[in-house]
Amino acid sequence: MTGLRSGQVAAAAGVNPQTLRYYERRGLLPQPDRTLGGHRLYPAETISLLRLIKASQRLGFTLDEVTALLNARGAGMHARAAAKLSEVELKIAELTMIAEALRGAVAASCDDVNTCAADPRCPLPDS
Amino acid sequence: MTGLRSGQVAAAAGVNPQTLRYYERRGLLPQPDRTLGGHRLYPAETISLLRLIKASQRLGFTLDEVTALLNARGAGMHARAAAKLSEVELKIAELTMIAEALRGAVAASCDDVNTCAADPRCPLPDS
DNA sequence: TTGCAGTCGGTACCTGGGTACAGGCTTACC
DNA sequence: GGTAAGCCTGTACCCAGGTACCGACTGCAA
CATH class of the missing domain: 1.10.1660.10 (Multidrug-efflux Transporter Regulator; Chain: A; Domain 2)
Known part of the structure; x- marks a missing residue:
């Protein structure tokens, strides 16, 4: 025991x-x-x-x-890790774009979302 | 109306x-x-x-x-966007390390998680 | 042998961001 | 004025990944 x-x-x-x-x-x-x-x-x-x-x-x-x-055993495991790797890479790419948009928002002195969203230079609506 | x-x-x-x-x-x-x-x-x-x-x-x-x-109005908005930006950047860094580990797992022909985890070369447990 | 910490199974609840359903009312068009 | 589409409120449910609570029981040491 x-x-x-x-x-x-x-x-x-x-x-x-x-x-x-x-x-x-x-x-x-x-x-x-x-x-x-x-x-x-x-x-x-x-x-x-x-x-x-x-x-x-x-x-x-x-x-x-x-x-x-x-x-999983053998190649199954291998394939799954590879699949997950491309998912993670995709997510990194998405977040990179998001970070770009946020940097834009910070740089544009986007002080009030409501007015800023109306401003064509505001990066928020299209992101 | x-x-x-x-x-x-x-x-x-x-x-x-x-x-x-x-x-x-x-x-x-x-x-x-x-x-x-x-x-x-x-x-x-x-x-x-x-x-x-x-x-x-x-x-x-x-x-x-x-x-x-x-x-929010004024600086509050600005600060929040900046704060969220660093969060996003942190998340990108984490995912980048994860992608590294997965690339390692794929390269190491980590075929069976159970045996691989016991193998000191396996990148999984420390990630 | 007594006392208390630890564990048992079962069930309910939590977060976030919605979606679905029921039964009744309103609006619009012919 | 009839009828169908749309909308109303309220409530319940969905997902993942747990966490909390309950009353009853076990294990171990003094």
Whole structure:
């Protein structure tokens, strides 16, 4: 009966204990062993798995995508990362345009949105 | 009793009619005049106001921020745009690092997340 | 053996930005 | 004046990704 309790795992991975049960329901975490009394006993790898999930989220994957990623093997994984890479590149391009527009708004001394929007030099409406 | 009906305004601004009432509740749109029967009558400016709201959203402002923006005058507006600009620039920087990590993952032939995450060359866990 | 922290399952709630539906009224056109 | 389209209010629901609360039970140490 060895293993980590949910609170320990959650603290080690920097996650709310409720989130463990949530991930289990979503199929991101395998069902752990239990004590005789029904308390969960996690293997130590769960902590790195959680960190992997969080890292993938930071890479812009949704939980559904992470689930697919965790079940993927071989070229599937490769293709998904490549697909996500082009998504991220697209997003960077969009944000770059947005930053341009904002720089324009700052430079144009766009002081009052209402009047500025009426001004043809205002970059807001077309962005 | 002149003015535009909600359906006309919504269609002209490319917005769902329900959204007009939602924005009114949120304080983004002023309360319009009404017909004797209680139907809303919008001034024509409402259409450009809606477009301005949508443009601001595309610039990354939340509806709460747009509300504040619409009520702001002078330097407040300027400062907010500048603040949002640095937020956007930060986000671009984050996404750029993420793209780097993904390129790494693709290049490293990171075929199976589980084994790859255990591999010290895998860029996923630290991102 | 007692006491208390930790955990259990189930359910409800949160944020943001809307969208959908129900049942009734108004407006416009023929 | 009939009829259909449009609009009214109010309420409920959607998405993702959790978080909070409840009353009951377990585990562990003193």
